[in-house]
Amino acid sequence: MGIGAGGMNTIPFIIYAGLYTNLRKRAKVIGYATASFSAAAIIGPLIGGWIVDTFSWHWVFYINVPIALISILSVQIFFKEPKKISTVEKNDYLGAVIMIISLVTLLIGIQMIETASLSLVSSLIVISLILLIVLFKVEEKAADSIIPNRLFRNGPLVVDFVLFSLLWGAFVAFNIYIPMWAQGLLGLSALIGGVTQIPGSIINFLGSVVGPAMQPGLGKYRTIALGTLAFIISFGIMALAGISIPLWIILIAGAFEGFGLGLSFNILQISVQQDAEKRDIPIATSFAYLLRILSQTFMSSIYGVILNNALNKGVAESHGEVTIEALNKLSDSQSAGDLPKNLLPLMKQIMYGGLHNIMLVALVLLAIALVFNIGIQLKVKKK
Structure with a gap:
């Protein structure tokens, strides 16, 4: 799935760069592409929530099979590309192998945090970092390196990469944990949990359209700063929220999150392609996506880890009254009704502690992104 998603999420933007040399036109096209994603993101949570409530979660995956087949046929029938003769004399297979091993090792280490021993997790992360250093050395000598080292000598491009990583590391918290908040703390169904993502999907389109129009007057860093502020408002609302926050406030937070995403993504995507050398546009676009995925993961x-620590601490302090199994049922509308009503307030308080801390950590990431952005603006202004 990762191989397929990696191609589908990067190749279209590489194609846009080749088709539209005019940046304003390209930004508009990327806005349309984002709108199509937003439309799917509106329909998806509704259908997904209904499927989970009505059938089982397995059907969320089954429904994608006919959609995937239609997509494959559409590309085969409608997308025509002239054949290009490769000028690459030697493919960078060694660099590709080292990169894959290092990233897989890193991701395994990250995923095993709190489920494996500290020594094993640390060893995997150290090994992955050593392999990345080896990759850096190998790429210096490669005829056509898979990740050219010159990307990291390009100051503006590195700034784009850092902002992408910080913003997307925070953004993923809203997507994963706000539906859990709605289901576990407010007692809503999976369908309504999916609804919490709809305002963001709708306003995402607005941000995608407004961003390119604002950039010529404000500049890219100020425009991205506005997107970051929208993110901060969104997570600030959730960080200040109590257990019984009304659903409409969550929806407002989702709208700010969507506006921040739409404003930041398009501007940063165009910025990566603008700051990269022409020959590096495809790899810079792909590498920016890779960084987003690594940051999210x-x-x-x-x-x-934050949520599990809060749950385990709450279970320990309850002296056996609450179990992890019961807390897992709390976020499932189909099984939450079977839980003892007298324990629900305590269980919600335990889950709230974990979710609240997650919102605070995401907020810190966004604050770092904003300070970094302002610092870059001041540096550019001095020059």
Whole structure:
């Protein structure tokens, strides 16, 4: 799934860069592409929630089979590309193998945080970092390196990469844990849990359209700063929220999250392609996506550790009244009704502690992104 998603999420943007040399036109097209994603993101949670409530979670995966087949046929029939003769004399197989091993090792280490011993997790992460250093040395000598080292000597491009990583590390917390908040703390169904993502999907489109129009007057860093502020408002609302926060406030937080995402993504995507050398546009686009995925994966594991620590601590302090199994049922509308009503307030308080801490950590990431952004603006202004 990762191999397929990696291609589908990067190749279209590489194609846009080749088709539209005019940046404003390209930004508009990327906005349309984002709108199509937003439309699917609106329909998906509704259908997904209904499927989970009505059938079982397995059907969330089954429904994608006919959609995938239609997509494959559409590309085969409608997408025509002229054949290009490769000028690459030697493919960088060694670099590709080292990169795959290092990243897989890193991701395994991250995923095993709190489920394996500290020594094993540390060893895997250290091995992955050593392999990344080896990769850096190998790429210096490669005829056509898979990740050219010159990318990291390009200051503006590195800034784009850092902002992408920070913003997406925070963003994933809303997608994963706000539906859990709605189901576990407010007692809503999986369908309504999915609804919490709809305002963000709708306003995401607005941000995608408004961002490119604002950039010429404000500049890219100020525009991204506005997107970051929208993120901060969203997570600030959730960090200040109590257990019984009304659903409409969550929806407002989702709208700010969507606006921040739409504003930041398009501008950063165009910025990566603009800051990269022409020959590096495809690899820079792909590498930016890789960084987003790594950031999301790493922070998802950190958020998971934060939640698990809060749940385990709450279970220990309850002296056997509450179990992890019961807390797992709390976030499932189909099984939550079987839980003892007298323990529900305590269980919700335990889960709230974990979710609240996750919102705070995401908020810190966004604050770092904003400070970093402002620092870059001041540096550019001095020059």
